[in-house]
Amino acid sequence: LPFPSTQPSTDWPTLFVAGASQRNRCPRLCPSYMVPWQVVEFAPNMTDGRTHTSGHLLGGRVNYAQPKQGFRSGIEPVLLAASVPARTGECVLEGGSGAGATLLCLAARVPGLHATGIERDPGLVSLARGNAAANAWPALSFIEADMAALPDTGMFDHGCANPPYHTATGTPSANAAREAAKRGGAGAFRLWAATLASRLRPRGTLTFILPAAMLTVCAEAFASAGCPATAMLPLWPRAGRQAKLVLLRGVQGGKTPFRVLPGLVLHDADGGFTQEAEAILRHGKALAL
Numbered sequence: 001l002p003f004p005s006t007q008p009s010t011d012w013p014t015l016f017v018a019g020a021s022q023r024n025r026c027p028r029l030c031p032s033y034m035v036p037w038q039v040v041e042f043a044p045n046m047t048d049g050r051t052h053t054s055g056h057l058l059g060g061r062v063n064y065a066q067p068k069q070g071f072r073s074g075i076e077p078v079l080l081a082a083s084v085p086a087r088t089g090e091c092v093l094e095g096g097s098g099a100g101a102t103l104l105c106l107a108a109r110v111p112g113l114h115a116t117g118i119e120r121d122p123g124l125v126s127l128a129r130g131n132a133a134a135n136a137w138p139a140l141s142f143i144e145a146d147m148a149a150l151p152d153t154g155m156f157d158h159g160c161a162n163p164p165y166h167t168a169t170g171t172p173s174a175n176a177a178r179e180a181a182k183r184g185g186a187g188a189f190r191l192w193a194a195t196l197a198s199r200l201r202p203r204g205t206l207t208f209i210l211p212a213a214m215l216t217v218c219a220e221a222f223a224s225a226g227c228p229a230t231a232m233l234p235l236w237p238r239a240g241r242q243a244k245l246v247l248l249r250g251v252q253g254g255k256t257p258f259r260v261l262p263g264l265v266l267h268d269a270d271g272g273f274t275q276e277a278e279a280i281l282r283h284g285k286a287l288a289l
Contacts, residue, residue, distance in 0.1 A: 062105060067123070078281050081160075082284070093156040095160075096161055107137045117141070189218045197227045206225070211246075212245060
């Protein structure tokens, strides 16, 4: 796919991953101111007839495409990728991987990473595989599957997700793809935490990005899955504002006392990203939990 450079768009681009390895098991079975990517062109239709846009993540380090309509990614997958404590040679499993933004950004930061994304939308799986191929990362693979019926994937060092959280009583989206990506609620947290935790090695980490209002529900889900929460990092829209999003970390069999971390302020008073946020969103810096 071509990725010509143009002026950045104020639209929130959708993350799309192309051509990944078909292998779906972890190889280590034994144990600026603008948004931080650019929409640069409209690409051909997806396999299901939807059109997508092509652009970049992490200041141009990652080629990325996502659907033009429906669920389009914001900064959440980039922040989630920054928070996963993966090291070279380790294996990561993501639930609800969409077009692959989280794993693409993680692979850009951690060389030699092996990662598998689970996504039930076949069009997004196709995009994700293409995104992986466009970035020449064959160790990223994407599987079409539902989190309620996950196939054999082997075991992993880390699990992560930006799970669906809209409750059943909420106003439905007019766009079917966006509705499917966001509708879940408390039951989804329990299902996703249990499914991902079941594929973690002892002391493996589980990291979710979620609305602050769902923190208690998610922490309970982590504990029930055997990955008690060990740390929470608030994401402040601006200094002095209430956090709308948080990152929650759990550890398989962990016994570490729970910590509330200082957090990250995303925007300056003038609306641009803070230097700390820019370092993560544009330059790929890790976000320690």
